[in-house]
Amino acid sequence: MLETRGLCKNFGALEVAREVNFRLELGARHALIGPNGAGKTTFVNLLTGVLAPSRGSILLEGEDVTALAQAKRVKRGIARTFQINQLFRGLTVQENVCIAVSERLGVGGAMLRSAGQRADVLAEAARLIEMLKLGNDTGRRIIELPYGRQRLVEIAIALGLSPRVLLLDEPAAGIPSAETHILLDAIATLPKDIAVLIIAHDMDRVFRFAERITVLVSGAVFAEGTPQEIAANREVRAVYLGSALDA
Amino acid sequence: MSPAPDALQRRHRFQWWELLPWATGLAMFFAFPNYLSFGTQLLVTILFALSLDLVLGYAGIVTLGHAAFFCVGAYTVGILAQQLGWNEPLSGLVAAGLAAGIVGLISGFVLLRTHGLTLLMVTLCTMTLLEQAANMGHAWTGGFDGMPGLSFTMILGLFPFDVLYFKSQYLYSLSVLALGFVVVRTLVYSSFGQSLTGIRENLLRMHAVGAPVRGRLIVAYGISAALAGVAGGLFTQVTGYVNLAVLGLERAAGVMIILILGGHGRLYGAFVGAVAYLVLEHLLAKAYPTAWQLGLGLTLVAVALFARGGLIGLFEKLRGAR
Incomplete structure (x- = not known):
């Protein structure tokens, strides 16, 4: 459905996305996690066309959309929410x-x-x-x-x-816990052919929602797998999950 | 105060109080026959302010160069009348609107790549360039002296321009303003107008919903320029002259002050602001002939600090507090 190949983004000498190869399958419930500053929001900005990549390509259903403007990508079915409300x-x-x-x-x-x-x-x-x-x-x-x-x-x-691809950047941030079920219910009722990529810090929510998880560290894909595989990955635990899972 | 839940569905419907400005305009015609020249100038100013409101108030394009389009319209009518002998008023206004609209679309295509302070400066520069062009094109524009003594044929072949009492000019201007108002009102309540408001409110989000932001802004700029051109053309027709004064910074800044006073992005802000500005100017000039602009400046500071929505915004706030 949505794929990136060798996606890179530099701001001068700073590399914020490094050779990111990523696939979001049709109807996926996919989570993107990583420590603060890992480049998660930058990655969403690259997917949606807010930022132009330095190298690499973005494909939507096999078609290269790397050069398409943001508005045209929206028309092709890529929608997003923002980490900080943009209303x-x-x-x-x-x-x-x-x-x-x-x-x-x-x-x-x-x-x-x-x-x-x-x-x-x-x-x-x-x-x-x-x-x-x-x-x-x-x-x-x-x-x-x-x-x-x-x-x-x-x-x-x-x-x-x-949207056919929905990118949710920290959607539950700021929603009182008593109301998060409204959000989760809304996501649960989405048609199965919509691919959803969620960025979240709440590991409990990520592991309940996602069928697949990608861990991003320093702008590069560190690990990818099912929630069970990610939870069992000792390196991921060391880099990121340790305290969250142990708690 | 929050709007009613169905406010969006109802807001395009005409309200009874919307008749008030037009009833007042007609009443002025009968009540103050000796002030119709002033009244005509007021109507032209309102139309010009209304055109600016479309881009400034609704689309959030901050420009100081809107007088350029007023000038294009004014000179189009003047050149047509003096150089080509085209003196028919209605078609003259159409030509003025078209010429200014085309200039607006072309300049918008270039200028709207910038925004904020940069846009403010480049629009101001554009106006200055146009002023110099009008000054240098003496053979067509009359240069510094402009084109005095222009005459026009009867309106619709029925009503002659009344150079002494401005009766025809007044009603003609009121009709053109009403037409311009209907255009602006229709636009701002349409989906297009809603998207312009969206652009003003949050550019990033408008891009993220897939709106062709730049295209919309250029179109709005072009329409607004066309309306300003009609106002300029009307000015030339009702006064019978055009000169470089139509391009002065005073006109460009004055129309912005009118919107700030009345309330930008509020449809009737142009009406209230124009009346308030001219009344204020009159009273201050009477009280302090040498320093009346100081009073105007202080009033503007007060409006900026305490009534950001202008007089209409203040009225809305007071109504909401009740």
């Missing part, structure tokens, strides 16, 4: 989700009809808002919402793009 803070929850849905349906540039008359956009936005239990916040501006609720809007926007 339209002065707009309502409904407007936030509608903007994403409008772009997906190709009506984002329509000038003659009011956004409030787009029944298809409004219905899809309402479905996603309900799915993420944001119904009571539909008309509230983002700045009026607690951070945890804002995280859910971030997910709703990504889902509004109907």
Whole structure:
């Protein structure tokens, strides 16, 4: 589905991605873990086109998308959430989700009809808002919402793009533990043909969610395998997991 | 105060109070027949401010060079009338809008690669370059003296331009403003307008939802330029002259001050701001003839500190606090 071959990214002498060979299979539930500064978010930025790689290639369903702009990759089905919320803070929850849905349906540039008359956009936005239990916040501006609720809007926007590949960068960060089930339920109900890559620090959540895990250290793939294989890998434990699993 | 949950579905519908500016405009025609020249200038200024609001208030493009498009429209009408004998007013306005729109699209393609302070500077430079070009193209533009004494045929073949009392000019300007307003209102409530607001609010997120951000900004810039061009063309028609003053920094900064005073990104901010600006200018100039701009500056500082949404924003805040 999504593949990288020898992906490298340098900022001057600093190598933040080193020969990353990675495969995200159709319908995968894949986790990307690693210590702080391992290059996880940089990797997502490379996949989505926010950053251009120094070397290597990115393939989506066998087609080279390395040179494609971010917007065009979104149209091909790659959507993401951000580690730190990137929302339209002065707009309502409904407007936030509608903007994403409008772009997906190709009506984002329509000038003659009011956004409030787009029944298809409004219905899809309402479905996603309900799915993420944001119904009571539909008309509230983002700045009026607690951070945890804002995280859910971030997910709703990504889902509004109907992605085939969904990249979730620390999706549960900032969501109160009592509400994380909303997020997990939403992910669990995603169609099986959507490939999901999740970056998370909560090992318990990673091991429950992921069918496959890639460990990134210093910008390079350190290990990859099933959760059981990663948990049993002594080097991974030494580098990263030790304290988390022992606890 | 939060909007109602169904605010998005309802906001494009006309509200009763939206008739107020137009009713006031018509009332002015009957109540102050001796001030219609001033009123006409006010209407042209509102149209110009409305065009800037589309890019500044909705798309978040901070520009100081919008007067360039006003100038293109003004000179298009002037050159057509004086050099080519094309004096029909409505088609003149269409030509002004088209010329300014094309200049807007081309300049937007280049200028909108930058943003923030850089954009502010390059738009200002563009305006200065255009001013020099207009000055040097004496044979076509009249150079520093401009083109005085322009005359135009009757509006729709029925209403002659009234050089003494501005009656026709006033109603003509009010009609053009109403048309321009409908265009802007339709745009800002459309999905296109919503995406412009998205770009203003969070550029990174707009890229991440797959929006062709640059293309949208260029289109918005072009439409806004066309409207500014219509305002410029209207200015030339109603005054019967055009000169380099249409390109002054005072006009460029003045229209921005109007939006800051009235409230940018609020549709009616241009109306409220233009009236507030001109009233303020009048009162301050009367009280302190040599230092009235100081008062204007202090008012702007106060608005920037305490009423970021301008007068309309202040009104909304007070209404929300009740």
